[in-house]
Amino acid sequence: MTNGPVRSVLIVGGGTAGWMAAAALSRMIPTGLSVTLVESDAIGTIGVGEATIPPIRAFNAALGIDEAEFIAATAGSFKLGIEFVGWGATGERYLHPFGVFGFDQEGVRFHQHWLRRRAAGVREDIADYALCAVAAREGRFMPPASDPASVLSQMNHAYHFDAGLYAAFLRTRAERAGVVRVEGEVVEVIKEGERGNVNAVRLADSRILAADLFVDCSGFRGVLIEGAMQAGYEDWTPWLACDRAVAVPCATGGDGLTPFTRSTARPAGWQWRIPLQHRTGNGYVYSSAYLSDDEATATLLANLDGPALAEPRLLRFTAGRRRRQWIGNVVALGLAGGFAEPLESTSIHMVQSGISRLLALFPDREFSGVEAATFNRQADVQYDQVRDFLALHYHLTHRDDSPFWRDAAARAIPDTLAEKIALWKRAGRVFRRDDDLFAEDSWVAVLLGQGLVPGGWDRMADLTDPAMVEQRFVRLRALFADAASRMPRHADYIARVAPGRQHAA
Ligand SMILES: Cc1cc2nc3c(=O)[nH]c(=O)nc-3n(C[C@H](O)[C@H](O)[C@H](O)COP(=O)(O)OP(=O)(O)OC[C@H]3O[C@@H](n4cnc5c(N)ncnc54)[C@H](O)[C@@H]3O)c2cc1C
Incomplete structure (x- = not known):
C-alpha cells in the first residue's frame, strides 16, 4: 500500500x-x-x-479573478437568463430568468400567490415579477446589490464568453x-x-x-x-434525442448585445444565440434521425443576425x-x-x-x-438532475408541426422527472432533491413557460388577505419596472467595465 x-x-x-x-x-x-x-x-x-449559469461567478471569485478583467479578456457579456422561443408552441416565447420570482409572502412561495390570482382570472406573465427578466427584456443590466433591503439584491447573473x-x-x-x-x-x-x-x-x-x-x-x-x-x-x-450540432459565429446584428441567451425551436431541434462583444455565437442542435447535416447547416445560415464569420463547424455527440x-x-x-x-x-x-x-x-x-x-x-x-431538467423542455412541448416535436412530446421521461411533474400538476409544488442544481424558481419558469399550469395551488396561500396580496403585486410590478428602467443599457455597462473593444450596440 x-x-x-x-x-x-x-x-x-x-x-x-x-x-x-x-x-x-x-x-x-x-x-x-x-x-x-x-x-x-x-x-x-x-x-x-x-453560455454559463451563475455559479461560475463563485468559481472565478475563488480564483481571485476580477469581473471587469475577465469580461475584457474573454470578450464576454452578462447573462440574466435564457429566452425560449417557440418551445411551448409555435409563436410563443418565455424567459427563464436567473434570480427569483417576487418575494415569499407569509412564508408561502411567490408563485403560489401568483397561481391563486391566476385561478381568480388574473392573466399576467410571471416573468413581470422577476427583476432579471424585466431587465433582460429591456436590454439592461446591473450586478446584484449586496444590501438585501435593496430591490437590486434580486439581480443574479452569469456570463457569455x-x-x-x-x-x-x-x-x-x-x-x-x-x-x-x-x-x-x-x-x-x-x-x-x-x-x-x-x-x-x-x-x-x-x-x-x-x-x-x-x-x-x-x-x-x-x-x-x-x-x-x-x-x-x-x-x-431515449430521453434527449439530439446528437449533432452545427455552430457558426456571425457579425453582431438583430437585437444586438442582449443580456440573455436565446434558444429558438427549429424543426428538428433548436438554435442558440449567444451575444459576445465582438460577435454572436450561433448553433443548431438537432437530431440526425430527423435532419441531415446539410439541411441543419442551411437552416442555421438562413437564421443569423449578420454575415457568418467562419465556416460552419459540425459536432457529433451522444x-x-x-x-x-x-x-x-x-x-x-x-x-x-x-x-x-x-x-x-x-x-x-x-x-x-x-x-x-x-x-x-x-x-x-x-x-x-x-x-x-x-x-x-x-x-x-x-x-x-441536468438530464431531467432538459428532458422537461421537450416533454412539455405542444408543437406538432414536425415529426421531431411530435415524438419529443410522446417520448418517455425518467421516473424522477415524472414524479416531479405529477407533484407540480396537483398544487404547483416543486421539491428540490439532493441539493438540486436548478432552483425551485427555475423549474417554475420552465413549467409555466411551457404552459403547464397546475390544477391547484398551495392552500396556505389562502391565509393571506387577497386584497393585501393584490396591493403587493401591483407595487412589486411597478417597483421592478422602475428599477429596470434605471439600469444602464447592457452594452453601455460593458463599455464602462471593459473599455477598449469594439462594442456592439
Ligand atoms: C455544440 C456544443 C455547444 C456547447 N455549448 C455550451 C454552452 O453554451 N455552455 C457550456 O457550459 N458548455 C457548452 N458546451 C460544452 C463545453 O464546450 C465543454 O463543456 C467545455 O468546452 C469543456 O470541454 P473540454 O475541455 O472537456 O473538451 P475539449 O474542448 O474537447 O478539450 C479537449 C482537450 O483534450 C485534448 N486532447 C484530446 N485527446 C488528446 C490526446 N490524445 N493527447 C493530448 N491531448 C488530447 C485536446 O487537444 C483538447 O485540448 C457545448 C458543447 C458542445 C459540443
Whole structure:
C-alpha cells in the first residue's frame, strides 16, 4: 500500500475543462503539488461553450479573478437568463430568468400567490415579477446589490464568453502559478499491473509523463477514463434525442448585445444565440434521425443576425455520462465525463462542480476508493438532475408541426422527472432533491413557460388577505419596472467595465 499525499497531477487536455482544473488545482492545493497539463494542438478543442449559469461567478471569485478583467479578456457579456422561443408552441416565447420570482409572502412561495390570482382570472406573465427578466427584456443590466433591503439584491447573473479566450486567460494564470504545459499527443496509457491504476502516459514523440493523479480532460475521447479505465457510458438518447450540432459565429446584428441567451425551436431541434462583444455565437442542435447535416447547416445560415464569420463547424455527440467519473487514480472532468446539450448552459458548470468535488475529496496516494465512491455518487445525481431538467423542455412541448416535436412530446421521461411533474400538476409544488442544481424558481419558469399550469395551488396561500396580496403585486410590478428602467443599457455597462473593444450596440 502506498501512503502519503499526492505529489503530482497530470491533466490530459487543454480545453476549458483542462485549464479550469489547472487554474484551480494550482491555486487551491499549494503545498508541494506539481501540476502538469498536456494538450495536443493538432487535436484542438471544442471551444463552443459560451453560455454559463451563475455559479461560475463563485468559481472565478475563488480564483481571485476580477469581473471587469475577465469580461475584457474573454470578450464576454452578462447573462440574466435564457429566452425560449417557440418551445411551448409555435409563436410563443418565455424567459427563464436567473434570480427569483417576487418575494415569499407569509412564508408561502411567490408563485403560489401568483397561481391563486391566476385561478381568480388574473392573466399576467410571471416573468413581470422577476427583476432579471424585466431587465433582460429591456436590454439592461446591473450586478446584484449586496444590501438585501435593496430591490437590486434580486439581480443574479452569469456570463457569455469566448471559451477559447477563457481557456487562454486561465492558462496564463495557471502557468504563472507554476503549472507546466506540455504540447503533445497521448498515444498510450501505461498502467500498473496490481490495481490497474495509471502510472504514466506516452506521447507520440515517445516522451513519458508520470504522475500520482490523472485528470482526464481530453474531451469526448475520454482517453484515460474510457480508453484506459473503461468506465462505460450511460446513453441518454431515449430521453434527449439530439446528437449533432452545427455552430457558426456571425457579425453582431438583430437585437444586438442582449443580456440573455436565446434558444429558438427549429424543426428538428433548436438554435442558440449567444451575444459576445465582438460577435454572436450561433448553433443548431438537432437530431440526425430527423435532419441531415446539410439541411441543419442551411437552416442555421438562413437564421443569423449578420454575415457568418467562419465556416460552419459540425459536432457529433451522444448525450449521457460515464458510468463512473473517478476510477482508481483517474478523474474525468468536462466532456470526458459526459455531455448534455447546452440547452441550459450546464456543461461548464459540471466542470466547475467536478473540480469542487475533487478538491473537497482530494485523495492521498492510497487511492482507497472511498473518495471516488462519494465523488461518483454525487456526480451521478447532478448529471441526472441536468438530464431531467432538459428532458422537461421537450416533454412539455405542444408543437406538432414536425415529426421531431411530435415524438419529443410522446417520448418517455425518467421516473424522477415524472414524479416531479405529477407533484407540480396537483398544487404547483416543486421539491428540490439532493441539493438540486436548478432552483425551485427555475423549474417554475420552465413549467409555466411551457404552459403547464397546475390544477391547484398551495392552500396556505389562502391565509393571506387577497386584497393585501393584490396591493403587493401591483407595487412589486411597478417597483421592478422602475428599477429596470434605471439600469444602464447592457452594452453601455460593458463599455464602462471593459473599455477598449469594439462594442456592439
Ligand atoms: C455544440 C456544443 C455547444 C456547447 N455549448 C455550451 C454552452 O453554451 N455552455 C457550456 O457550459 N458548455 C457548452 N458546451 C460544452 C463545453 O464546450 C465543454 O463543456 C467545455 O468546452 C469543456 O470541454 P473540454 O475541455 O472537456 O473538451 P475539449 O474542448 O474537447 O478539450 C479537449 C482537450 O483534450 C485534448 N486532447 C484530446 N485527446 C488528446 C490526446 N490524445 N493527447 C493530448 N491531448 C488530447 C485536446 O487537444 C483538447 O485540448 C457545448 C458543447 C458542445 C459540443
